[in-house]
Amino acid sequence: MGTCAVLIILAWNVVRLFSTPLAVAMSVVAAVIPPVAVILANRGVRGGDGDDHDRW
Numbered sequence: 001m002g003t004c005a006v007l008i009i010l011a012w013n014v015v016r017l018f019s020t021p022l023a024v025a026m027s028v029v030a031a032v033i034p035p036v037a038v039i040l041a042n043r044g045v046r047g048g049d050g051d052d053h054d055r056w
Contacts, residue, residue, distance in 0.1 A: 010026065
C-alpha cells in the first residue's frame with residue numbers, strides 16, 4: 001500500500017512536470033498492484049487435499 005501511495009505522489013507531484021504519459025503509467029501501475037497482490041495472496045487458500053472448508 002505504501003508503494004502505491006509513493007508512486008501516485010511521485011507521479012502527480014514530480015514526474016508530471018517532465019512527462020504526463022509517464023505519470024499516467026505510474027498511476028496505472030499503482031492501481032494494478034493491490035488487486036494483483038490479493039490474487040497472489042489467495043492462490044494457496046484451498047489445498048488440493050480434499051479439505052474444502054476455509055482455513056480460519
